[in-house]
Amino acid sequence: MSQYDYLVVGSGLFGAVFAHEAALKGKKVKVIEKRGHIAGNIYTKEVQGIQVHEYGAHIFHTSDKEIWDYVNQFADFNRYTNSPIANYKGEIYNLPFNMNTFNKLWGVVTPEEAQAKIAEQRAVLGGKKPENLEEQAISLVGTDIYEKLIRDYTQKQWGKPCTELPAFIIRRLPVRLTYDNNYFNDTYQGIPIGGYTQIIEKMLEHPNIDVQVNTDFFAAKKNYLAAFPKIIFTGMIDQFFDYQLGELEYRSLRFETEILEKDNYQGNAVVNYTDSETAYTRIIEHKHFEFGNQKDTIITKEFSKTWQRGDEPYYPLNNDRNNHLYDNYKALAEKEAQVIFGGRLGQYRYYDMHQVIAAALQCARKELG
Ligand code: FAD
Ligand code: UDP
Numbered sequence: 237m238s239q240y241d242y243l244v245v246g247s248g249l250f251g252a253v254f255a256h257e258a259a260l261k262g263k264k265v266k267v268i269e270k271r272g273h274i275a276g277n278i279y280t281k282e283v284q285g286i287q288v289h290e291y292g293a294h295i296f297h298t299s300d301k302e303i304w305d306y307v308n309q310f311a312d313f314n315r316y317t318n319s320p321i322a323n324y325k326g327e328i329y330n331l332p333f334n335m336n337t338f339n340k341l342w343g344v345v346t347p348e349e350a351q352a353k354i355a356e357q358r359a360v361l362g363g364k365k366p367e368n369l370e371e372q373a374i375s376l377v378g379t380d381i382y383e384k385l386i387r388d389y390t391q392k393q394w395g396k397p398c399t400e401l402p403a404f405i406i407r408r409l410p411v412r413l414t415y416d417n418n419y420f421n422d423t424y425q426g427i428p429i430g431g432y433t434q435i436i437e438k439m440l441e442h443p444n445i446d447v448q449v450n451t452d453f454f455a456a457k458k459n460y461l462a463a464f465p466k467i468i469f470t471g472m473i474d475q476f477f478d479y480q481l482g483e484l485e486y487r488s489l490r491f492e493t494e495i496l497e498k499d500n501y502q503g504n505a506v507v508n509y510t511d512s513e514t515a516y517t518r519i520i521e522h523k524h525f526e527f528g529n530q531k532d533t534i535i536t537k538e539f540s541k542t543w544q545r546g547d548e549p550y551y552p553l554n555n556d557r558n559n560h561l562y563d564n565y566k567a568l569a570e571k572e573a574q575v576i577f578g579g580r581l582g583q584y585r586y587y588d589m590h591q592v593i594a595a596a597l598q599c600a601r602k603e604l605g
């Protein structure tokens with residue numbers, strides 16, 4: 237094994253970008269992946285001509301031209317614009333929160349009317365600076381939207397009440413006083429034509445890179461540490477340190493996918509169910525990401541669940557308790573000169589894809605020059 241310069245643990249976006257950059261610099265890289273396929277959570281699989289997002293809806297968006305050009309080397313992107321809708325007990329609302337949402341909810345027509353309504357509802361906070369997700373949401377959009385579109389969806393998604401969650405999570409969503417249903421504010425957005433997996437395949441397709449799937453780092457951690465001069469680790473940072481300071485919290489997911497003998501199930505790629513009675517958080521209908529006209533359709537219901545050892549850790553839960561614990565793990569990581577920790581799990585950050593690419597490129601530049 238000593239012929240390798242790097243061991244990359246995890247074939248998701250972070251690991252693949254690093255491996256690609258290292259190979260271009262003449263380094264020899266071995267990538268190990270515990271799942272039976274490459275690409276981590278952006279993995280897509282073609283079923284009946286439809287690209288199925290196996291680990292949840294993935295829409296690429298960025299305002300950084302360098303990142304957009306980088307990812308476009310590996311795929312052509314379509315013009316898809318994410319405009320999810322919310323279904324609250326059969327009532328349909330546009331997302332993100334914008335004039336269409338305000339009009340449907342309150343009958344207001346002008347931005348001034350909407351602003352006045354939000355200001356009136358925000359008054360319950362008594363001018364207090366928002367300190368948690370509930371207060372942040374009410375401050376941004378008022379109590380009606382909070383109660384119909386945010387409170388129960390968030391509780392389902394994170395397994396905690398909004399009062400116990402950090403405000404930044406809701407600030408991911410734009411609030412607009414225009415009739416614009418685009419979920420993102422970014423300059424560039426789209427879905428790779430033919431799916432995401434090809435991006436990772438092309439990144440890893442290099443004579444200097446060897447890939448081995450179905451291989452868990454923890455099955456032979458000591459041997460890997462002995463055999464490789466440097467390791468890029470994109471798994472869970474607390475697991476790397478054998479949870480010695482305690483467990484970080486994650487959210488896991490369960491997906492139920494069905495093929496339906498109809499051409500159009502819900503008329504949109506993403507529908508969020510924002511009530512508390514519906515067990516799942518959202519349904520995605522994959523063909524709409526690529527404007528597909530197949531005769532059948534494929535849908536996936538997404539259920540959120542508490543992470544337990546052995547589950548896939550899809551989301552870090554970045555509240556104060558966990559961020560503090562992560563800082564302590566990070567201090568241990570900094571003493572581990574042989575290992576670089578990267579990605580959503582290695583850095584315990586609620587990263588989107590463009591941020592993971594940026595972080596991996598930055599890491600590669602620092603490491604490889
Ligand atoms: P991962 O993709 O998790 O890759 C890590 C890899 O390491 C995995 O393949 C894992 O199996 C492997 N691994 C872990 N431990 C070990 C081990 N011990 N041994 C060997 N291999 C190991 N981002 C967007 O920009 N837009 C979106 O619309 C979007 N939607 C999302 C929806 C959902 C439901 C989720 C969960 C995420 C979404 N994201 C989205 C975020 C996006 O998935 C991540 O930013 C990105 O995939 C993270 O890449 P990564 O390499 O850090 O992690
Ligand atoms: N959110 C909500 N209602 C919605 C959509 C989102 O309350 O209909 C909140 C919820 O707290 C969620 C957060 O906004 O966790 C961020 O949403 P995003 O769509 O960015 O989440 P992701 O796609 O990463 O799960």
